[in-house]
Amino acid sequence: MQTRIIKTLCAIAAGLMMATPSTLAFALTHNILLIHGRSDSANEQFGVFTTDQHKYWSGSPVTADGHVFFVQWDAWNRKFDDTTCPGGQCIINNAVNSLCNINNNQECWIICHSAGCAAFENYLAKSNYCCNPIFIAHVMAASSAAGGSEIANVFSWVGKTIDQSLTTSYARGAYNHNNMQGVVVRGFGGTFNNTATACLFFPSQGGSGLNPDCNRCSGNSQCADGAVALHSTCGHNRVASFQDCNSTISPHGDTSGTYSFHGWWITDHECNGQGGTTCNWSGPFSSNTKWNGNFKTYNVDHGGGAVNAIAEYSFAPFALCP
Numbered sequence: 001m002q003t004r005i006i007k008t009l010c011a012i013a014a015g016l017m018m019a020t021p022s023t024l025a026f027a028l029t030h031n032i033l034l035i036h037g038r039s040d041s042a043n044e045q046f047g048v049f050t051t052d053q054h055k056y057w058s059g060s061p062v063t064a065d066g067h068v069f070f071v072q073w074d075a076w077n078r079k080f081d082d083t084t085c086p087g088g089q090c091i092i093n094n095a096v097n098s099l100c101n102i103n104n105n106q107e108c109w110i111i112c113h114s115a116g117c118a119a120f121e122n123y124l125a126k127s128n129y130c131c132n133p134i135f136i137a138h139v140m141a142a143s144s145a146a147g148g149s150e151i152a153n154v155f156s157w158v159g160k161t162i163d164q165s166l167t168t169s170y171a172r173g174a175y176n177h178n179n180m181q182g183v184v185v186r187g188f189g190g191t192f193n194n195t196a197t198a199c200l201f202f203p204s205q206g207g208s209g210l211n212p213d214c215n216r217c218s219g220n221s222q223c224a225d226g227a228v229a230l231h232s233t234c235g236h237n238r239v240a241s242f243q244d245c246n247s248t249i250s251p252h253g254d255t256s257g258t259y260s261f262h263g264w265w266i267t268d269h270e271c272n273g274q275g276g277t278t279c280n281w282s283g284p285f286s287s288n289t290k291w292n293g294n295f296k297t298y299n300v301d302h303g304g305g306a307v308n309a310i311a312e313y314s315f316a317p318f319a320l321c322p
Contacts, residue, residue: 037114088119143305147232190225235262
């Protein structure tokens with residue numbers, strides 16, 4: 001986490017130089033960027049807006065000290081790693097450069113959903129984050145499609161352009177998923193697969209001790225949210241059947257099954273800095289998230305992941321610290 005520590009110190013230093021004692025607490029501008037996933041681009045404007053013009057999100061995160069921005073890219077006719085606007089990488093790069101610069105006293109939270117998470121991770125992995133003034137404090141990845149979807153594997157040839165980049169092979173090969181450059185990606189993995197796609201596409205496994213929220217398919221267990229499986233939403237490092245989310249964030253170290261800098265949303269960090277049991281934050285913070293603490297998953301469908309992320313942000317303590 002050396003990169004983040006250096007950037008934090010730079011942000012604090014910038015605030016101290018710019019602020020008087022009466023304004024010190026407000027030295028940094030706190031921006032929240034919502035990056036949407038696959039959606040019909042008809043009548044959508046592309047760029048960064050202060051209102052949800054595309055009507056993608058069910059609500060705006062509540063913040064007492066921040067500014068919410070909706071990052072709208074063509075997640076229909078473009079791939080998530082398209083470097084030309086309004087492709088994912090281009091739009092996100094422009095948004096981050098204008099809103100997340102510590103030289104301008106800015107820090108950013110990222111709340112992404114589905115293909116929006118693939119687009120953001122792709123941007124981050126290919127950026128020069130280590131050596132630029134961009135400061136991303138947190139990433140909340142809801143129902144992430146960064147690992148691709150088996151549905152896209154089957155239907156990409158008849159779908160829209162975005163689907164061609166959401167196959168499991170393309171999504172996993174587009175960028176280095178272990179190279180999050182010190183930025184922690186905290187995932188919301190959904191297990192509510194009681195939809196038309198149930199038992200049709202996703203990896204499954206048998207045995208005992210399986211996640212009770214996952215679908216039973218011919219005696220096996222299949223964990224997905226109806227659009228993407230846990231191997232994608234939880235940042236697992238291979239396409240396979242998983243029953244839970246794991247973490248590579250200290251004090252956890254599941255490098256055998258999970259990409260670097262990936263973990264679940266709550267209490268996945270070292271408490272008190274010494275491995276203690278008392279944390280300065282422990283969720284879930286909002287009601288009705290249907291959190292499964294044993295498997296670090298949520299019993300919600302694909303859209304429910306985005307709802308959970310907004311609710312959790314809105315009710316979480318302000319001073320969250322990864």
